[in-house]
Amino acid sequence: MVQLKINNINVEVKEGTSILDAARAAQVNIPTLCKHPDVDPSAGCGLCIVKVGGRIMRSCSTPATEGMEIITDDAELKQIRKTVLKLILSNHPNDCLNCTRSGSCELQDMTAQMGISENEIIKMVPPLPKDETTKCIVLDPAKCIVCGRCVNICQKVQNVWALSYLNRGFSTKITGANDTPLDRSPCIKCGQCAAHCPTGAITDYDNTQKVFDLLSNKEYTTVVQIAPAVRVALGEEFGFDFGENLTGKIYAALRRLGFSKVFDTNFGADLTIIEEASEFVKRFKANDHLPMFTSCCPAWVDYMEKYYPENIPNLSSCKSPHQMVGAVAKTYWAEKAGIDASKIKVVSVMPCTAKKWEIERDETMRSSGYKDVDEVITTRELAKMIKKAGIDFKHLKEEQADNPLGEYSGAATIFGVTGGVMTAALRTAYFYITGSELETLNFHAIEGLDAVKVAEIDINGISVRIAVVNGVGNVGPVMEQINTALAEKKDLPFHFVEVMACPGGCIAGGGQPRVMGATFDKPWGINDEIRKLRSKGLNCEDACAQNRLSHKNESIKKLYDTYLGKPGDEKAHHLLHTKYEKRDLYKA
Numbered sequence: 001m002v003q004l005k006i007n008n009i010n011v012e013v014k015e016g017t018s019i020l021d022a023a024r025a026a027q028v029n030i031p032t033l034c035k036h037p038d039v040d041p042s043a044g045c046g047l048c049i050v051k052v053g054g055r056i057m058r059s060c061s062t063p064a065t066e067g068m069e070i071i072t073d074d075a076e077l078k079q080i081r082k083t084v085l086k087l088i089l090s091n092h093p094n095d096c097l098n099c100t101r102s103g104s105c106e107l108q109d110m111t112a113q114m115g116i117s118e119n120e121i122i123k124m125v126p127p128l129p130k131d132e133t134t135k136c137i138v139l140d141p142a143k144c145i146v147c148g149r150c151v152n153i154c155q156k157v158q159n160v161w162a163l164s165y166l167n168r169g170f171s172t173k174i175t176g177a178n179d180t181p182l183d184r185s186p187c188i189k190c191g192q193c194a195a196h197c198p199t200g201a202i203t204d205y206d207n208t209q210k211v212f213d214l215l216s217n218k219e220y221t222t223v224v225q226i227a228p229a230v231r232v233a234l235g236e237e238f239g240f241d242f243g244e245n246l247t248g249k250i251y252a253a254l255r256r257l258g259f260s261k262v263f264d265t266n267f268g269a270d271l272t273i274i275e276e277a278s279e280f281v282k283r284f285k286a287n288d289h290l291p292m293f294t295s296c297c298p299a300w301v302d303y304m305e306k307y308y309p310e311n312i313p314n315l316s317s318c319k320s321p322h323q324m325v326g327a328v329a330k331t332y333w334a335e336k337a338g339i340d341a342s343k344i345k346v347v348s349v350m351p352c353t354a355k356k357w358e359i360e361r362d363e364t365m366r367s368s369g370y371k372d373v374d375e376v377i378t379t380r381e382l383a384k385m386i387k388k389a390g391i392d393f394k395h396l397k398e399e400q401a402d403n404p405l406g407e408y409s410g411a412a413t414i415f416g417v418t419g420g421v422m423t424a425a426l427r428t429a430y431f432y433i434t435g436s437e438l439e440t441l442n443f444h445a446i447e448g449l450d451a452v453k454v455a456e457i458d459i460n461g462i463s464v465r466i467a468v469v470n471g472v473g474n475v476g477p478v479m480e481q482i483n484t485a486l487a488e489k490k491d492l493p494f495h496f497v498e499v500m501a502c503p504g505g506c507i508a509g510g511g512q513p514r515v516m517g518a519t520f521d522k523p524w525g526i527n528d529e530i531r532k533l534r535s536k537g538l539n540c541e542d543a544c545a546q547n548r549l550s551h552k553n554e555s556i557k558k559l560y561d562t563y564l565g566k567p568g569d570e571k572a573h574h575l576l577h578t579k580y581e582k583r584d585l586y587k588a
């Protein structure tokens, strides 16, 4: 530990802590635009300057040392910070009235905080084109302040290396790796760059108008589904606490927007578990293509196809839950409702930007003869639609989903949290192997935000080794262990592996709200405190659910009894499973 003084307050912090973090520990906020708790600062914005023994230094990149005396705010520092911010603004379009980020923009907020209403520095905004090539995220270099958060997240946290800096000095800009458009870079569309960008420079590809158009087209019956993680995050856009579960209000809002039926992706999560647990039990008994990897995260699937194509046969062939709901809505439900499938449109509300890519990936995503899912909007886009439509979300009364595609178990709802898919699958796999239910439905070893969580589960004297990878950037060492064992024909370290591309799981997906952090010292957007609160919201729903097991979902049982046959049978396989292909890193 080291002892120092910040604004004359005695502070004790671990050696190596930056001055910025030491100040935050003492409840002193130093302005910054490039520092985010999930990544190292690039020291690029220059706003976090402080005085150390009279010398001006950047607090984000200067470690606190014994005996330091630091001043974080005085007239001179204020003036320098203002000038630095004005320089940033001189290179920025200041297009707030037309910017999707207005109201949740750290640059806008900082400008207001510093009281800048005029800028004497000559404005020079280079005409830089937007990159919309992925149709999942949009990179608008004109609004970029070159803080480097996105590059750090993409390279150092996600280990994708799809973004990089181009040029130097005033001409520096962010582009796809090798100066390619993003769809020709290794980008996996996870949206973590958008989740961490302080400005409107990286945002979701906006499909809200397409959905409004569908809703006003009376030729179609437009139905909607919401992913597990949406319910514990949307409220943040309307002033609710972090992690508050607002499922019933969201259903009500969706009806007011004009959707004909409100279904729930959680139904698809239960269906995924039936197919995936059956697939795992079959593979495990036959020692066939183990370990099996979960496949419900499209960014992880994309990563596997690009970085580990030799392991593609190890991916579960199950479609992700919202694709399953789409396929079932356009077959089973269409028949029940007496509606021609060609007249049904399915919209998914997802915490994820990669889902926009998933619905287009190949012909298995149209196994009913029509696209399983027609449009994907993120949680942020749903908030935008609710606001545009003038719906008083805060005061809506809770409503129920429409059945049968609205019933779900507690196991389904925890799909949104790292470790949740594995927990849900093990509950059902245990039942399939033993014919009895687990005594304890939680596996504490795979809960929480650790990078890789492992456990050994005893099922009737057989040991099943599992791993949960929290964030795709942590998958490398696990793959190395697995591929070494496979190459040397040794005992596998794991039989079943869950991977979620976004740290924390879907609750922290690239399409989730970006509002002010949970506490004073946290920035806008995502951080571990918010991850924990959103996870708690889903875990609580599971803990209190009357049914916590996917195989006890009555509507799912009926679906198999009356329509699909047995899990993995021809019809179920045709509608609910997909295939994968090797993808080049630098090809659209």
Ligand code: SF4
Residues within 6 Å of the ligand: 092, 093, 094, 095, 096, 097, 099, 100, 101, 102, 103, 105, 106, 107, 108, 143, 199, 200, 201
């Ligand atoms: S990025 Fe922020 S400051 Fe820039 S135009 Fe958008 S809202 Fe305004």
Ligand code: SF4
Residues within 6 Å of the ligand: 137, 153, 154, 158, 160, 161, 162, 163, 186, 187, 188, 189, 190, 191, 192, 193, 194
């Ligand atoms: S979406 Fe993900 S992979 Fe693509 S550039 Fe952003 S952080 Fe990198």
Ligand code: SF4
Residues within 6 Å of the ligand: 143, 144, 145, 146, 147, 148, 149, 150, 151, 174, 193, 196, 197, 198, 199, 201, 202
């Ligand atoms: S795109 Fe956003 S996160 Fe990336 S450098 Fe620019 S402002 Fe920062």
